[in-house]
Amino acid sequence: MKSRERILFFIQLLPPALFVIVLGVFPLILIIIWSFWEPTTYWIRPNLTIGAYEKFFILERYVTFLKTLRVSVTVTFFALMIGYPIAYFVRRVVSERYRNVLLFVFVIPFFLSYIVRVFSLRLILGRYGVINNLLMWIGLISEPLERLLFSEVAVHIGLLSSYLPFMVFPIVLSIDRVGDSVIEASQDLGATFIHTLIRVIIPLTKPGIFAGCIFVFVSSLGSTVEWDLLGGVGEFATPQMLESLMTALKFPSAFAISTLILALTMGALVLGFKFARIGELFETLE
Amino acid sequence: MGRGTLLRKACLWALTMLALMFVFLPSTYLLVISFEPSELEKVPTSFSDFSLRWYIRLFHQERLPAAIRQSVMVGLLTAAITSFLSLLSGMAYRGLRKKSYFLGLLIFPIFVPGIIVALSLSVFFRLIHVRSSMYTVVLGHVLYALPYAAIVTLVSFSGLKEGFIEAARDLGASGFRAFKDIIFPLTKGGVFGAALFGFLLSLNEFIRAYFLSGYQETLSIYMFGQMKGGADPSIYALAGFILLISIFFVFLALIYYSFVRHSSGSLA
Numbered sequence: 306m307k308s309r310e311r312i313l314f315f316i317q318l319l320p321p322a323l324f325v326i327v328l329g330v331f332p333l334i335l336i337i338i339w340s341f342w343e344p345t346t347y348w349i350r351p352n353l354t355i356g357a358y359e360k361f362f363i364l365e366r367y368v369t370f371l372k373t374l375r376v377s378v379t380v381t382f383f384a385l386m387i388g389y390p391i392a393y394f395v396r397r398v399v400s401e402r403y404r405n406v407l408l409f410v411f412v413i414p415f416f417l418s419y420i421v422r423v424f425s426l427r428l429i430l431g432r433y434g435v436i437n438n439l440l441m442w443i444g445l446i447s448e449p450l451e452r453l454l455f456s457e458v459a460v461h462i463g464l465l466s467s468y469l470p471f472m473v474f475p476i477v478l479s480i481d482r483v484g485d486s487v488i489e490a491s492q493d494l495g496a497t498f499i500h501t502l503i504r505v506i507i508p509l510t511k512p513g514i515f516a517g518c519i520f521v522f523v524s525s526l527g528s529t530v531e532w533d534l535l536g537g538v539g540e541f542a543t544p545q546m547l548e549s550l551m552t553a554l555k556f557p558s559a560f561a562i563s564t565l566i567l568a569l570t571m572g573a574l575v576l577g578f579k580f581a582r583i584g585e586l587f588e589t590l591e
Numbered sequence: 592m593g594r595g596t597l598l599r600k601a602c603l604w605a606l607t608m609l610a611l612m613f614v615f616l617p618s619t620y621l622l623v624i625s626f627e628p629s630e631l632e633k634v635p636t637s638f639s640d641f642s643l644r645w646y647i648r649l650f651h652q653e654r655l656p657a658a659i660r661q662s663v664m665v666g667l668l669t670a671a672i673t674s675f676l677s678l679l680s681g682m683a684y685r686g687l688r689k690k691s692y693f694l695g696l697l698i699f700p701i702f703v704p705g706i707i708v709a710l711s712l713s714v715f716f717r718l719i720h721v722r723s724s725m726y727t728v729v730l731g732h733v734l735y736a737l738p739y740a741a742i743v744t745l746v747s748f749s750g751l752k753e754g755f756i757e758a759a760r761d762l763g764a765s766g767f768r769a770f771k772d773i774i775f776p777l778t779k780g781g782v783f784g785a786a787l788f789g790f791l792l793s794l795n796e797f798i799r800a801y802f803l804s805g806y807q808e809t810l811s812i813y814m815f816g817q818m819k820g821g822a823d824p825s826i827y828a829l830a831g832f833i834l835l836i837s838i839f840f841v842f843l844a845l846i847y848y849s850f851v852r853h854s855s856g857s858l859a
Contacts, residue, residue: 313766318683321676321737322696328734329700332711335718391610394603407607409845414614417837418795420811421830424818425621428632435620466614498599519702527704529798534818544706544798551710560714563707574702587694 333567340560349556357561366546366562373543374569376457377525380464384521385514387465388472392513393506395473396480397488408477411470423463423530430454430462430535455537463531468524472517478586479513480506515581519573526566618834625831630824645828652825654813662810665725665800666793669732673789674782676737677744681778684745685753694745698738708734709802716803723805731799736792740785747781780848787844791837 343352361367395407414422429435430453437449453459483506491501507514529544536542543562550559577583620634627635628642635641649655680697687693700708712731713723721727751774759769775782797811804812810833817826 310766314683314686317679318687318693321680321683321741322693324676324733325696325700325737328712328715328730329703329708330696332715333703333707335715336707336711339714387606387610390603391607394607398600398603410611413841416791416795416841417618418811418814418830418833420795420797420815420818421621421833422618424830425617428620428624429617431632433632466617469610469614498595523702523704527706527798529706530815533815544704547706547710551713556714559710563710566704566707570702570704584691584695587691587698 336560337564337567340557340564342557344555344557347554354557357557360558361561361565366558369541369546370543370562370565373526376460376464376542377522380461380468380525381518381522383461383465384469384472385518388469388517389476389514392473392476392480396477408474411473414470419467420530420534423467423534426459426463426466426535427454430459454535455540457536457540459535460531460540460542463535464525464528467528467531468521471520471524475516475520475586476510476513479510479516482512482585483509511581512577512583512585515577516583516586519570519577519583522573523570526569621827622831622834625824625827627824632824632827645823645825646832648823648825649828649832652829654808655829658808658810658813661725661804661807662794665728665732665809666790668725668729669736669793670786670789672729672733673736673740674744674786676733677740677785678778678782680741681744681748681781682774684748685751697741700734701738705735705798706802709799712799713802723803725804725807727803727805728800728809729793731803732793732796733789735796735799736789739792740788743784743788744778744781747778747784751777783847784844787840791840795833795837 339349340357341353341355342349343354343356361370395404395411399407427434431437432449432451432454434454436453437446440446441449487509488501488505491505492498496504527544529542529548532540532542532545543566547559547562550556550562574583623634624632625645626641626643627633628640628644680693684690684693709731712727712734716723716727755773755777756769759773760766764772795811797815800809801812801815808816814826814829814833817829
């Protein structure tokens with residue numbers, strides 16, 4: 306009987322675990338290894354070389370890479386500056402009933418088409434879009450602003466609107482874990498709001514801050530649609546570069562850039578788990 | 592309450608509302624514009640002006656029906672596999688000693704950029720000689736939806752007390768009977784949620800489908816092509832149509848979860 310239960314346990318455990326290992330982890334290891342192989346005309350062959358990484362610098366692919374990094378960092382910064390107060394508001398200020406409503410409202414975008422949401426920003430930022438019309442109606446400008454759409458500004462706005470909800474959730478979770486009593490204790494001891502915020506709440510919610518930042522950063526780094534639909538002509542980011550390298554059958558180069566992105570992502574995750582204890586966020590499930 | 596507190600509250604309210612507008616206004620605006628009969632990108636001037644002209648125009652788009660069929664098939668398969676794997680994860684999770692390793696593995700794919708997942712899967716399939724098809728897209732989509740679906744399912748399983756199952760077994764219920772009468776009824780909210788995540792995330796997913804699909808495109812790929820190509824205003828109808836499908840399902844879920852309250856299976 307006991308051994309039958311063991312077997313049953315493995316029958317339940319193995320399918321989901323193997324699925325993620327085989328399709329979610331193994332292919333990543335594969336492209337890391339293959340980034341050090343030699344390109345042939347149509348594919349690659351096993352011969353250790355760092356040619357793909359050399360080309361990354363010689364052909365100045367790193368310029369595009371750095372630009373994508375810069376945009377991702379900026380977007381993450383703004384998402385944190387806007388997302389943290391919202392999370393604080395949702396968890397600490399509104400009543401429990403409104404809190405659930407607000408949380409639900411912040412989940413909805415997740416279920417709506419991502420490309421439609423990005424595309425719809427064209428109607429807002431375009432030459433005859435909502436913002437230009439509004440500004441002209443107020444009288445702030447007499448001619449429509451040309452560089453609002455199809456520019457890096459538009460890409461920033463697109464990324465921010467796509468990923469802002471993902472900043473809010475982990476922070477709400479981590480404020481939840483701080484507990485009201487700690488914050489009340491700080492206030493009872495005479496600390497001002499700002500003091501409590503800086504000395505108590507923010508340090509204790511580091512896991513949520515880190516998780517949210519990693520999430521927004523990683524997602525921005527790998528986004529194509531915002532650049533494609535909102536960026537200007539010739540506006541080119543790492544994901545597009547990957548796409549065109551793949552179509553041009555330059556596999557090791559595409560794998561090398563993927564490896565760099567993966568290294569950044571995994572580095573951020575390791576730091577997050579080690580120093581900000583992101584794992585704590587999931588403890589409620591354990 | 593001091594004046595400082597009140598001011599702070601007002602600012603936070605304003606910021607949150609502005610952020611919600613920022614997130615929701617563009618797509619709402621697009622939805623309204625899709626009902627404007629003329630070729631102009633504007634809000635219909637009066638209620639009687641709302642027209643389905645561009646929606647009807649969609650019937651004439653040749654490649655659209657096949658793309659819709661493909662997306663629905665991929666979505667249903669993704670929903671079925673995702674909810675099944677989530678259910679298994681929930682069952683196995685109870686018996687695990689090192690829970691955090693399994694949880695970490697399940698949610699790991701969230702932290703890998705979509706394009707890297709898509710690219711690595713496409714070369715992996717090439718390695719094992721699997722041709723791109725509907726099924727490769729399904730596998731990519733399950734990998735994308737599983738972390739979220741598994742979290743929803745695990746939350747619903749956390750309301751399941753070990754004592755319930757032991758009691759059932761002590762009273763002579765077989766393992767299957769305990770599952771059918773105790774475990775599943777108490778956790779089906781989570782499993783339903785997992786299926787919903789699978790379907791909607793799959794329906795709206797673009798980059799993985801783009802890299803993994805074969806000859807037949809999905810709805811998202813078709814729509815993306817139209818958006819880049821600068822099509823006529825029927826693109827707003829197409830986008831509006833997709834928004835409306837998703838909104839319909841979100842409402843369905845809302846009704847389901849507010850009427851069928853499970854022990855602790857809240858979505859948030």
